[in-house]
Amino acid sequence: MRLFHRFYLSALLLATGWLSGCVAQRTLPYLQGADYSVTTPVAVPNERLLYRMQPGDVLSIRVQSVQPVLNDMFNITDTRTIAAGGDPSNLFLSGYSVDATGHINLPTVGRVKVEGLTVEDAQEQIQQQVGKFVRDANVLVKLLSFKITVLGEVRNPGRYYIYNTQATLLEGLGLAGDLTEFGNRQNVKLIRQTPTGSEVMLLNLTDPNLLRSRYYYLLPNDALYVEPIAARANRANANNLGIVFAGISAVVLVLNYVKLL
Numbered sequence: 001m002r003l004f005h006r007f008y009l010s011a012l013l014l015a016t017g018w019l020s021g022c023v024a025q026r027t028l029p030y031l032q033g034a035d036y037s038v039t040t041p042v043a044v045p046n047e048r049l050l051y052r053m054q055p056g057d058v059l060s061i062r063v064q065s066v067q068p069v070l071n072d073m074f075n076i077t078d079t080r081t082i083a084a085g086g087d088p089s090n091l092f093l094s095g096y097s098v099d100a101t102g103h104i105n106l107p108t109v110g111r112v113k114v115e116g117l118t119v120e121d122a123q124e125q126i127q128q129q130v131g132k133f134v135r136d137a138n139v140l141v142k143l144l145s146f147k148i149t150v151l152g153e154v155r156n157p158g159r160y161y162i163y164n165t166q167a168t169l170l171e172g173l174g175l176a177g178d179l180t181e182f183g184n185r186q187n188v189k190l191i192r193q194t195p196t197g198s199e200v201m202l203l204n205l206t207d208p209n210l211l212r213s214r215y216y217y218l219l220p221n222d223a224l225y226v227e228p229i230a231a232r233a234n235r236a237n238a239n240n241l242g243i244v245f246a247g248i249s250a251v252v253l254v255l256n257y258v259k260l261l
Contacts, residue, residue, distance in 0.1 A: 028181065028185065029206065030170070030185065030205045030206060031205070031206070031207070031208045031210065031211065032206045032207070032208065033208035035208070036208075044208075044211040044212055045212070046211055046212055046213075046214075046216055046217075047214075048166055048217050049214060049217050049219060050118050051118065051119070051143070051146075051165065051219050051220060052115075052116050052117060052118055053098055053102070053114045053115050053116060053117050053118075053119075053122055054098065054102075054115065054195075055098050055099060055100050055101070055102055055115065056097070056098060056145070057097070057098045057143060057145045057220070058095040058096065058097050058098070058143075058144040058145040059095055059096045059097075059098070059104060059114070059122070059141055059142065059143060059144060060095055060096075060140075060141070060142040060143075060144050061074060061075075061096055061104075061106070061126060061139065061140070061141055062074070062075050062139070062140045063075060063130055063134060063137050063138070063139055063140075064137070064138040064139075064140070065134050065135065065136055065137040065138065066135070066136060067134055067135065070133070070134045071134070073107050073108065074106065074107060074130065074134075076094050076095075076096075095144045095145075098114055098115060101115075102114065102115025102116065103115070104126075106126070106129070106130070108133050109129045109130055109132070109133060112125060112126055112129050113125075114126075119141055119142070119143050119165060122141050123139055123140065123141035126139050126141060127139035142163070143165065143220065144161075145220055145221075146161065146162045146163070146165070146167075146220040147159055147160060147161045147162065147220065147221065148160055148162060148167075148172050148175075148218055148220075148221070148222045148223065148224065149222075149223040149224070150172060150173065150175065150176035150223075150224045150226075151223070151224070151225045151226070152183065152224075152225045152226035152227055152228070153179055153180045153182050153183035153184070153226045153227065153228045153229075154173065154176040154177060154178065154179055154180065154183065154226055155176065155177030155178060155179075155180060156175075156176050156177040157176060158176065160172070160175040160176065162175075162218070166217065167217070167218045168216055168217055168218065169188075169190070169203065169210070169215070169216050169217075169218060169224070171218070172218050172222070172224060173224065173226075176224075179205075179226055182228050182229055183226040183227075183228065183229070184226065184227045184228065184229045185204070185205040185206050186204045186205070186206055186207075187202055187204070187227055188202070188203045188204075188205060188224060188225070188226050188227075189201070189202060189203075189224070189225040189226075189227070190202075190203055190215055190222060190223070190224055191222070191223040191224075191225065192215075192219060192221075192222050192223075193221045193222075201215050203215060
């Protein structure tokens with residue numbers, strides 16, 4: 001009878017620990033709100049932040065014209081290697097880097113100031129300068145150094161390159177495979193680099209007002225950290241507790257068997 005009580009107590013404690021590690025369903029959905037409808041879309045205005053070039057950025061510049069020899073002089077990068085499964089970081093070795101003074105150095109053209117310009121403005125500026133040497137040139141400029149880092153309670157943490165200048169917070173988390181069930185959806189840290197240092201913003205994925213936030217759109221070098229909820233530690237403790245009680249129960253069984261002998 002005493003042995004039965006020990007097993008009963010062990011099972012009860014283990015069940016209690018396991019239940020305390022369960023995640024409430026109401027904490028899982030994103031963008032919760034009573035205004036959403038299956039018939040009428042809800043419009044949420046949000047002005048996208050325009051990224052402006054900074055020293056250290058890397059650009060892909062491709063020139064198209066009726067003069068192939070001159071085109072090749074500028075086209076030192078080939079973004080098609082990404083589609084072929086190449087390593088995006090290799091493009092940094094051949095891209096045009098923005099130096100400490102905010103300039104890029106183009107063959108024949110020389111130094112062109114791009115710091116403080118958007119990608120579209122930089123493309124227009126470079127096209128004007130290239131047009132002085134290449135007749136009827138069409139210039140395409142892409143930002144190669146748009147990468148983010150996603151850490152914490154996501155399925156695939158790591159560093160990700162983005163080739164969409166309007167990437168959102170949800171897209172960034174999607175690249176990392178989304179949050180695990182133990183990710184704290186109400187307290188996601190966004191770490192953003194600024195000219196004066198770093199800033200940290202706490203974002204609530206369950207709040208529909210997130211769509212209005214100026215932090216909804218990602219910028220180059222953003223880092224996202226998803227902290228674990230308490231249930232993660234509770235479940236780990238419950239598992240450890242189960243192992244301990246299983247060991248104790250095994251010892252009790254052996255001792256009782258020895259006594260019977």
